[in-house]
Amino acid sequence: MLNPHFRYSAFLVSFLSCWFLLQVFWFPSTKTNNPVPKPQYPAATTTVSAVTATTKCNGRVSVYVYNLPAEFNLGLLEDCSHLNVYTNMCPHVANHGLGQPLNNMDHGSTDSNPNPWFATHQFIAEMIFHARVENHPCRTWDPSEANLFYVPFYGGLHVSSKFREANHTIRDALAVRLADYLQSQPTWRNNHGKDHFIALGRTSWDFMRTDSGPDFGANCLLNLPCVKNMSVLTVERNPWKGINQHGIPYPSYFHPSTSHQMLTWQNMMRQSNRPHLFSFIGAPRKGVDKAAIRDEMIKQCGESSRCKLVKCDRGNPKCYDPAEILGVMRESQFCLQAPGDSFTRRSTFDSILSGCIPVFFSRHTAYTQYAWFLPPEESKYSVYMDEQGDESKRIEEELLKIPKEEVERMRARVIDMIPRLTYVHPNASDIGFEDAVDVALEALAKHVRDKIQDDNNNAAIAESM
Numbered sequence: 001m002l003n004p005h006f007r008y009s010a011f012l013v014s015f016l017s018c019w020f021l022l023q024v025f026w027f028p029s030t031k032t033n034n035p036v037p038k039p040q041y042p043a044a045t046t047t048v049s050a051v052t053a054t055t056k057c058n059g060r061v062s063v064y065v066y067n068l069p070a071e072f073n074l075g076l077l078e079d080c081s082h083l084n085v086y087t088n089m090c091p092h093v094a095n096h097g098l099g100q101p102l103n104n105m106d107h108g109s110t111d112s113n114p115n116p117w118f119a120t121h122q123f124i125a126e127m128i129f130h131a132r133v134e135n136h137p138c139r140t141w142d143p144s145e146a147n148l149f150y151v152p153f154y155g156g157l158h159v160s161s162k163f164r165e166a167n168h169t170i171r172d173a174l175a176v177r178l179a180d181y182l183q184s185q186p187t188w189r190n191n192h193g194k195d196h197f198i199a200l201g202r203t204s205w206d207f208m209r210t211d212s213g214p215d216f217g218a219n220c221l222l223n224l225p226c227v228k229n230m231s232v233l234t235v236e237r238n239p240w241k242g243i244n245q246h247g248i249p250y251p252s253y254f255h256p257s258t259s260h261q262m263l264t265w266q267n268m269m270r271q272s273n274r275p276h277l278f279s280f281i282g283a284p285r286k287g288v289d290k291a292a293i294r295d296e297m298i299k300q301c302g303e304s305s306r307c308k309l310v311k312c313d314r315g316n317p318k319c320y321d322p323a324e325i326l327g328v329m330r331e332s333q334f335c336l337q338a339p340g341d342s343f344t345r346r347s348t349f350d351s352i353l354s355g356c357i358p359v360f361f362s363r364h365t366a367y368t369q370y371a372w373f374l375p376p377e378e379s380k381y382s383v384y385m386d387e388q389g390d391e392s393k394r395i396e397e398e399l400l401k402i403p404k405e406e407v408e409r410m411r412a413r414v415i416d417m418i419p420r421l422t423y424v425h426p427n428a429s430d431i432g433f434e435d436a437v438d439v440a441l442e443a444l445a446k447h448v449r450d451k452i453q454d455d456n457n458n459a460a461i462a463e464s465m
């Protein structure tokens with residue numbers, strides 16, 4: 001088992017060199033001349049089912065949104081050029097976090113209004129989540145009716161503005177003020193915050209500073225006692241210590257407003273020509289444990305005529321060209337997902353959106369992260385190759401062993417997974433399928449109900465003894 005701190009240090013060591021890759025955007029490069037194609041596979045009835053507001057909430061989800069002082073969310077955006085020490089976030093926080101519209105996308109249909117494609121930043125889920133919940137049919141304005149209390153803190157944007165702040169007191173100050181604010185609320189006291197949650201667009205490592213570990217700019221948010229009573233949604237949970245952490249998808253670039261836009265895209269991905277057996281898009285890593293597996297992937301991919309390699313060192317311009325990156329994914333059957341700078345990668349979600357079957361090398365890249373979103377049978381939608389296993393094992397040979405029919409079944413499954421992993425446009429209402437926010441709220445409501453019930457039972461047992 002690799003030490004998470006070591007992982008995290010690797011994250012920062014290679015942070016600058018791969019920052020641009022991390023933000024690569026997607027414009028599929030190929031044009032389909034066909035009219036909207038018929039699905040090759042029977043359209044799964046679960047893909048898009050008629051879910052209306054009433055059946056969706058139905059007393060199960062009733063979410064109250066705290067009206068926080070502006071310093072915890074919208075106020076932070078006023079200084080958007082300093083929100084991240086590496087990049088100007090102003091273009092990325094536009095449109096409630098969707099970012100800038102992409103105008104040269106292949107929509108595959110005339111139904112491109114409103115435009116569902118945006119150059120969405122990988123670490124911006126907290127803003128999109130907020131915008132979605134504000135406009136969600138299960139939102140309530142009456143705290144006495146609510147079973148979930150959402151604390152819309154832009155903690156990820158805030159922490160990345162303080163990465164270079166040496167003084168821990170200053171770095172932690174806003175998180176500490178949030179804790180004070182929450183505990184002064186009458187709505188907090190009913191359940192000691194057990195029915196409260198926050199959603200964070202960055203990985204949990206950014207909020208779990210330990211005094212023993214090296215200091216990489218993280219704050220103490222997730223170690224605060226009151227936050228430990230809450231549920232924390234994050235794009236990467238700590239698989240060992242994150243018992244109250246739940247993985248949510250990284251946002252990709254597709255934010256449809258209608259189920260027709262979703263169905264059209266899924267059909268296009270079913271029809272897509274995939275001449276490459278597999279592909280790898282990424283940079284070599286220097287001097288860390290991941291270097292070995294990455295170098296091996298680059299070597300094997302480079303040597304195989306069946307692999308499409310996009311090597312992202314020395315500022316390869318293709319790696320900054322979304323058309324290239326996503327164009328490659330939709331022309332590939334399998335997409336290698338080497339652990340990135342931390343365990344998870346946004347690229348996993350780009351790959352699924354492209355109908356490219358992900359190949360994982362760590363269980364923490366997806367399986368231990370996104371339990372609410374991914375089907376339980378891992379082998380039905382992905383391939384797992386043990387990182388610690390025999391490195392001379394040929395990736396190509398392993399993939400070629402999978403029968404063609406099985407590959408097709410897996411791809412069909414991957415494409416069926418797209419809606420639940422998508423953040424639909426926050427202005428959309430009654431879109432007709434469950435997106436990432438719907439799935440998260442439903443799962444969270446059940447989780448909170450069970451947790452409060454357990455606590456009450458335990459209290460009753462303690463009293464009777």
Ligand SMILES: *[C@@H]1O[C@H](CO)[C@@H](O)[C@H](O)[C@H]1NC(C)=O
Nearest residue numbers: 094095096097098425426427
């Ligand atoms: C949502 O609709 C409002 C009002 O029509 C508009 O001002 C806003 O820009 C829209 N949001 C996005 C993200 O397009």
Ligand SMILES: *[C@@H]1O[C@H](CO)[C@@H](O)[C@H](O)[C@H]1NC(C)=O
Nearest residue numbers: 166167168169170171172173
């Ligand atoms: C950190 O900042 C706080 C608040 O401004 C200040 O009181 C403290 O002395 C600073 N600590 C160090 C080590 O500079």
Ligand SMILES: *[C@@H]1O[C@H](CO)[C@@H](O)[C@H](O)[C@H]1NC(C)=O
Nearest residue numbers: 183192193225226227229455
């Ligand atoms: C967390 O919950 C426990 C009950 O399980 C409660 O005793 C404690 O005061 C809560 N902590 C905070 C900071 O509210």
